[in-house]
Amino acid sequence: MNIRRKMLQIAGLGAIANAATALNIPRAAAANSDAPSIDKLNEQSETSFVPVHTLDGWTLPYRLNNGVKEFHLVAEEIEHEFAPGSTAKCWGYNGTTPGPTIEAVEGDRVRIFVTNRLLEHTSIHWHGMLLPSGMDGVGGLSQPQIKPGETYAYEFTLRQNGTHMYHPHADEMVQMALGMMGMFIIHPNAREAHQIDRDYCILLHNWALHPGTYRPNPAVMVDFDLWTMNSKVFPAISPMVARSGERVRIRVGNLSMWNHPIHLHGAQFSVTGSDGGRWPESAWRTESTEIVGVGQTRDLDFDAVAGDWIVHCHMAHHTMNAMGHDLPNPVGVDQSVIQQHIRKILPGYQAMGESGMAEHQTHSAMGHHRGPENTLPMMMGKGPFGDLEMGGMFTMIKVRDDLASGDYRDPGWFAAPQASRARKISGDENWGSPPRKSRS
Ligand SMILES: [Cu+2]
Numbered sequence: 001m002n003i004r005r006k007m008l009q010i011a012g013l014g015a016i017a018n019a020a021t022a023l024n025i026p027r028a029a030a031a032n033s034d035a036p037s038i039d040k041l042n043e044q045s046e047t048s049f050v051p052v053h054t055l056d057g058w059t060l061p062y063r064l065n066n067g068v069k070e071f072h073l074v075a076e077e078i079e080h081e082f083a084p085g086s087t088a089k090c091w092g093y094n095g096t097t098p099g100p101t102i103e104a105v106e107g108d109r110v111r112i113f114v115t116n117r118l119l120e121h122t123s124i125h126w127h128g129m130l131l132p133s134g135m136d137g138v139g140g141l142s143q144p145q146i147k148p149g150e151t152y153a154y155e156f157t158l159r160q161n162g163t164h165m166y167h168p169h170a171d172e173m174v175q176m177a178l179g180m181m182g183m184f185i186i187h188p189n190a191r192e193a194h195q196i197d198r199d200y201c202i203l204l205h206n207w208a209l210h211p212g213t214y215r216p217n218p219a220v221m222v223d224f225d226l227w228t229m230n231s232k233v234f235p236a237i238s239p240m241v242a243r244s245g246e247r248v249r250i251r252v253g254n255l256s257m258w259n260h261p262i263h264l265h266g267a268q269f270s271v272t273g274s275d276g277g278r279w280p281e282s283a284w285r286t287e288s289t290e291i292v293g294v295g296q297t298r299d300l301d302f303d304a305v306a307g308d309w310i311v312h313c314h315m316a317h318h319t320m321n322a323m324g325h326d327l328p329n330p331v332g333v334d335q336s337v338i339q340q341h342i343r344k345i346l347p348g349y350q351a352m353g354e355s356g357m358a359e360h361q362t363h364s365a366m367g368h369h370r371g372p373e374n375t376l377p378m379m380m381g382k383g384p385f386g387d388l389e390m391g392g393m394f395t396m397i398k399v400r401d402d403l404a405s406g407d408y409r410d411p412g413w414f415a416a417p418q419a420s421r422a423r424k425i426s427g428d429e430n431w432g433s434p435p436r437k438s439r440s
Helices: 005-010 018-022 038-045 174-175 336-344 359-365
Strands: 063-065 068-083 084-094 103-106 110-118 126-129 153-155 161-169 183-186 198-205 226-229 241-244 246-253 259-264 267-272 284-289 289-292 295-302 307-313 382-383 388-392 394-400
Touching: 103 110, 161 174, 161 246, 161 267, 161 295, 183 198, 183 246, 198 241, 241 246, 246 259, 246 289, 259 295, 289 295, 359 388
Parallel strands: 068 110, 103 183, 198 246, 241 394
Antiparallel strands: 063 068, 068 084, 110 153, 126 161, 161 183, 198 226, 246 295, 259 289, 259 307, 267 284, 267 295, 307 394, 382 388
């Protein structure tokens, strides 16, 4: 039995092999990985679940050392791209924000090395997890802070299953605002009653990356510029995919500073779990929108239905990219005279917003009103029928009848049968005789 190969399978990507080498986990860690008893243990745990797929992220490979799963996280400053056109100096783990997803099985013994390559101390709190007090990662309370250059080891047995997270508990406001966070998925040690075919995880966050800047501002409390899923904004967030009829789980965690009502089109989901583990079926709720509060996680399970469906936060401002929030309201305001005046000192100035803001994306695409450098337009994204006028916490699930299981590639746009697609009936606004209330 080739444990290394299975480890790569569990990580879901062959490319992770390079990352594993780069992690520089102590050699001794792998010394006993061929012991037959471990092999058996590993085989048991790996056959009982479908690995989690972190959209635009990755899963941290581990090594077995005498039956203990060893992971190695490195806290460090990184260069992160939210979408082409917006890059920032962020903080994360092992080269990314969010940090790699840690994935294990209830009952596993885990040892997690944490190396600090920041210029200030840090620690890691295992959010929602049952562990000895000294492993809880609250710097100054449960342990000394991990100073720059130091490596600490956390070790505990996973006594639960569910969707969990990890984040620093040292200079927490700053370190989280700059991107230090990740998901920690614990699968149950027994087969689930409803087998899951596709298991996705999404960590929600917000960033005060003000237009023209290159470093998120940790002091901002409410007025954020970027709203992200796994630290990406639409349209740079990859779509989820599934085959019709497959059981899909979307695990959503929230370490941002807002609550997010996550809304799914095309299907009703059951809320089946959280960082409190898998809920008893009698406690499941059928919803199409579920608020994932700050510090919470939710598991949303549903049967996939063919089509292109969107999954997004229902706070409309959270599906926008960088925008000004303090501008005078232009809706319904005739700005033509003002535009003439302003053009005398600012040639090319274009007043906008009188009839709504949909024109924003068209103008951005045409290169009119370019924003400051390193700043994304408020609205982005194209579909088969035109602009999507979205950004931020917005992605899709693309469900097809003919998708091979385990195929996560973007299948392109859904070809809705013409008879089942909304169609144009008239171009005359006086068409028909709809009942309307008129002002007296
Ligand atoms: Cu939101």
